[in-house]
Amino acid sequence: MSLNEFALIRQYFSTLGEGPGVVLAVGDDCALMEVPAGQQLAVTVDTLVAGVHFPLDATPGDIACRALRVNLSDLAAMGAEPRWFTLALTLPEADADWLAAFSTALAAEARTFRCALVGGDTTAGPLTISIQMMGLVLAGAALRRDGAQAGDGVYVTGTLGEGAAALQLFAPDCGLPAEVCRRLAGRFYRPVPRLAEGLQLRGLASAAIDISDGLLADLGHIAECSGLGAEVRLPLLPLAPWLRAVSSAEQLQAWALSGGDDYELCFTVPAQRRQAVDAMIAAGDLAATCIGRMTPAPGVYCLDDDGNLLAIAGTGYQHF
Incomplete structure (x- = not known):
């Protein structure tokens, strides 16, 4: 018909x-x-x-x-x-x-x-x-990208990298275990929008963005809009153990930093509010991790265990 x-x-x-x-x-x-x-x-x-x-x-x-x-x-x-x-x-x-x-x-x-x-x-x-x-x-309570200040902690909700890893499902030679494929398909087609977390962060976070194009690219939007830069400590990135088991450290790092499609929140917290946010995390009321800080100098940089600057090839998804 x-x-x-x-x-x-x-x-x-x-x-x-x-x-x-x-x-x-x-x-x-x-x-x-x-x-x-x-x-x-x-x-x-x-x-x-x-x-x-x-x-x-x-x-x-x-x-x-x-x-x-x-x-x-x-x-x-x-x-x-x-x-x-x-x-x-x-x-x-x-x-x-x-x-x-x-x-x-x-x-x-x-x-x-x-x-x-x-x-x-x-x-x-x-x-x-x-x-x-x-x-x-x-009115006046929205979390915007332009509110970060130098010294603010940089946090992310959940874990990173699964959204980009899920793209492997569509490759002809995927070869991943069935349970991993099931988890990745869920992350790709049914990402969990962090609505409850967004409400929790009102009045606490100074800026926020969702991670759709990649952590470095989206954190870069906060930095640019706020007239700042940012440092990310790579050892602090929250990565799912089950994904670590089926990926090299280098690949997983690339997925987490620039793969995109995670739809987690990246947000910044001023020093005077970090104790409150960290207490929520410690109590299990907020699934988030501090991964770095906002800096006065422009640019988004990645540091290793010893604080050494690392070169990162890609920053995120390009729409054109």
Whole structure:
């Protein structure tokens, strides 16, 4: 059965629009939402292209999960809570089975992360998913990239390197153990947006960013926006033991520093607040590691065990 644009939206996406603050969702020229007094609207958008940001043979459910979660990661980096999103969907054809699987997975993810689909667009062309995510943050409380100061500690949540390592799954000669492949597939298609951590860091972190293009590249954005530099102590990088077991130290370091796709948070903490953050980490309330410090001199540098400067070949993913 052939579906036109409006029938497609009604059948597969019209039921995803219920949520707090939604006055008018899918089906009109614009959505209408209410932003509570004393809060600001945080807006981000990401585009995922088949063959570039996910494999051509990825399942529609996996694509839906990845598309929503990478956008949620941007809200996490701002300390914002997700509320609404729009979807621009470019399809080679209106395949009913593909659409049913995609919309079912997207609906489940939207329920999990408490955000509502409030509009979008569909068109014909190479498979491309663009999601615009909107969230709320208390006025003046957003975590920005430009707030770091010299001497601030540099922290990261979770562990690094799995996102880049997951790209090995798509190589013809992968050869990784089945359990490792399962873990890496989960990290690639279902990265965990650090929304709770972003909320915890409001009032504590001076700057934050999510690690999508690679630690060095994204920390470089904080440094540049804040008019500073940064030092990273390589022995302090948090690396998963299970990934260490199947990779050389050199490869794992490259994945962690410049591989990207981790969607962890990189954030900075002033000296007067580090005790509070370190106490949260020690108590198990915040999964994060201090890996370096912000410096007055520009540039992002890596130091070994003895404090010697190391040359790093690549800094991160290049979009063009």
